[in-house]
Amino acid sequence: MLLEPSKAKAKLKEVNKALNKNPVDVAALRKLCISPGGLICSEARQKVWPHLLDVAESKIGYPQDLRRHKECRQVILDVDRSGKRFPDGLSDVEKEELQENLTDLILGVLTIHPELHYYQGYHDICITFLLVCGAEASLAMVEKISTHHLRDFMDPTMDSTTHILNYLIPILKMANPKLVEYMEKSEVGTIFALSWLITWYSYVVPDQRDIERLYDFFLSCHPLMPVYFAAQIVLDNADKILDGPCEMARIYQLLLQIARKPNLPLEILIQRSSDFYIQFPPSSLAHDAAEFYKNNLAISTFCDHALVAKHEAPDVVLKRMGLVEVKKEENEESPTEGSWKRASKTVAIALSGAVGAALLAVGGRAAEWVPQLFGYL
Amino acid sequence: MAKNVDEEAQDVQRKVFKIIVIGDSDVGKTCLTYRFCAGKFPDKTEATIGVDFRERTVDIDGELIKLQLWDTAGQERFRKSMVPHYYRNVHAVVFTYDVTKLASFQGLPMWLEECDQHSLNASVPRILVGNKCDLTNQVQVETNIAQRFADAHSMPLFETSAKEDKECDNVEAIFLTLAHKLKCQKPMMTQDYPKMNRATVLSVDKEVLRTQSEGTCGC
Structure with a gap:
């Protein structure tokens, strides 16, 4: 849905106002992103998205030797088939440049973070950033969402997904x-x-x-x-x-x-999703989500629940998980009681699942998010 | 030639067969299924994410057969955790490789092994398709090698190109042969098609045509 021109103009004015505050009013920007029409145009997005991810001041650069990454072959296969996403009317040279940039962006993040694994579809996310923000600014943004929002999808397996x-x-x-x-x-x-x-x-x-x-x-x-x-x-x-x-x-x-x-x-x-999120936050669903496929899925949602409830930083959880000693018979315990003591084999997988799925934090602002959403709606 | 059937107009109980198409990334699984279901090569190709679905109803000897093609992502991580769901109740498996990429052919034993791990019934027909044979000067997998592999695993081999319009009948023949086989449910061994290779694939097409016009099932 496109906003009426007058409303769109007013909204862009609001966006600029929030951007010009010192420090930038990220809370206001988030509200504008969620409300009808979002940020209206790519130009606004190019300015605002880095602030949403707290990378506006980031100066990370592309590493060397990208094409030697072990996922390079698969990435190129997918990049070569990503033309559907490219804007109409690009010349062959422009297309080639975009593809080069896309390959560099993907391999750049993967090289910086060897713990992240490429998945088909990640390239689709990277294209979006490239088209809006360009090659240079995209690296820090994609790096940030890859270690937060998308973290679970980038596990060695897709169990967390x-x-x-x-x-x-x-x-x-x-x-x-x-x-x-x-x-x-x-x-x-x-x-x-x-x-x-x-x-x-x-x-x-x-x-x-x-x-x-x-x-x-x-x-x-x-x-x-x-x-x-x-x-x-x-x-x-x-x-x-x-x-x-x-x-x-x-x-x-x-x-x-x-x-x-x-x-x-x-x-x-979008409106309904926001409403539902408030009515039924992840913490209220974690148990059911695990129940649904408990026969097929060895992973419990134990840490999600606790994490969401307490807005804990992942390193705190990591430390705690590291201390957990697991005994086989404890698997029979109730989900809440035995939640921190599940079989050690699942710990590594479930841990990253929990960190990504439940972690609200981008730039350490986790606790702000929910109240903001409430306040806005 | 078996014709497409306007499903809305037909109120007939029809047989439904579920076929899973597997193989390495970028061998052309999507294009193959798209060619059969939509009759053309896709304008722009893209990597499949997760599992896509296409279907087509064909008339085989006067009986409507619905073929459901489950088109899977080739990347290993998907097949490990996502694809297994789609092996359930499958009626046939299409193994696909790219004749211009030896690695995609060498990856086949792994796919076969995975298929076995999903404890598919031995009577579930399997076929082997070598795609992209329009790229004649880039062929890395010779027909005789592929044929030997197919024989060793009791699968008929088809070589084709989802891209070439002139090979369209060929793609058609592959799936129609499978439809015949599924309809008749007789083990499909390579000896059914003793000279199956690129040169003789069209004869399969003729066989399909013949059996249809005669109104009997030749498999």
């Missing part, structure tokens, strides 16, 4: 238990939303402006917000899901197609 996807079910359940029952019966699972989540919808939403608008929103919110947004897409189409055979393929295809439609009601979905 699966875990995060499972938050979808309890969110849906809160609004429409009948729908969840139907979806469970169809065995459709949650993987239809995988590409939505790990690309922040840039794999499916066809219009670059819509993608940027969504990024305004996600950059200003909790890392789980893309899951809340996924839930709203599903809920918005509950009638279509329920009106037809209870078949995995039908429902899967329906949902894939819906997300790709050019007329996705973004602003309504």
Whole structure:
């Protein structure tokens, strides 16, 4: 949805006002990002996004020898096939330059952070930043979201990602238990939303402006917000899901197609996602998310719960986790009681899951986020 | 040639077959399934993220058969944790490699092993597809080598190009052969197609045509 020109102009004025404050009024910028229309235009985004991620003063540069990274081959394969995302009318030289920049950006972050693993879809996120902010500024931003918002997706395996996807079910359940029952019966699972989540919808939403608008929103919110947004897409189409055979393929295809439609009601979905986030914060869903696939999934959501509740910094948790001694029989304990003592094998995976999914902090401002959202809405 | 069927207009109970398409990244799984379901090569290709889905209903000997093609991401991390969900209740597996990339062919044993790990019934038909054979001067996987591998694993081999319009019938033949096989549910061994290679793939197409026009199943 585009704002009327007068409203858009007024909003941009607000954006500039917040940018010109000393220090920059990041709280106001976040509110503007969430409210209808987001930041309106790419020019505003280019100025605001670095502040949302607290990297406006960052001076990190591209490391050397990028093309020797072990993921280089896979990255180039995906970059070579990313033309769909490029703006129309680029010359071959410009396309080539953009692809070079994209490869450098991805490999740059991966080289700085050897603990991060490339996934197909990460390149879609990087393109968005490149198109809005350019090669130089994008590195610090992508580095930041990769170690925060996207951290779980960049584990050696996708177990944490699966875990995060499972938050979808309890969110849906809160609004429409009948729908969840139907979806469970169809065995459709949650993987239809995988590409939505790990690309922040840039794999499916066809219009670059819509993608940027969504990024305004996600950059200003909790890392789980893309899951809340996924839930709203599903809920918005509950009638279509329920009106037809209870078949995995039908429902899967329906949902894939819906997300790709050019007329996705973004602003309504954003509004509803924010409402849901406040009504049902991640901490209230953690247990259900684990319950949903407890037979398939060895990871419990134990630390999410505690982390969200206490807004703890990850290093505190890391230290605590390091101290935990695990005994086999403790696996039988209740989720809350035994939460810190689960099998040691799952600790490493679950820990990074918890850090990413539950961590509110970007630039150490974690505790501010929730009250801000409340205040705004 | 089997024709597409307007599904809305048909109120007929039809057989549904679930086919999973697997193989390394960038071998052309998406283009192959897109070619069969949409009849053309995609305008712009992109890496598949997670699992995509396409379907097409075909008329085989007067019976409507719905083929559901699950198109999977090639990157290893996806197949380890995401793809397994899609092995369930699968009726056929299409292993795909790129004839211009030896590594994609060498990766096949791993895919086969994974398939076995998902304890698929031995009667679940498997076929091997070498894609991108339009790039004739870049071929790294010779037909006879691929044929030997296919024979060793009791799979028919098809070489094709999802890109070339003139190979379109060929892609059609691959999936229709599979549809026939699934409809008849007889073990599909390479001896059914003793001379299966690039040169003779078209004869499979003819066989499909013939069996359809005669109204009998030739498999």
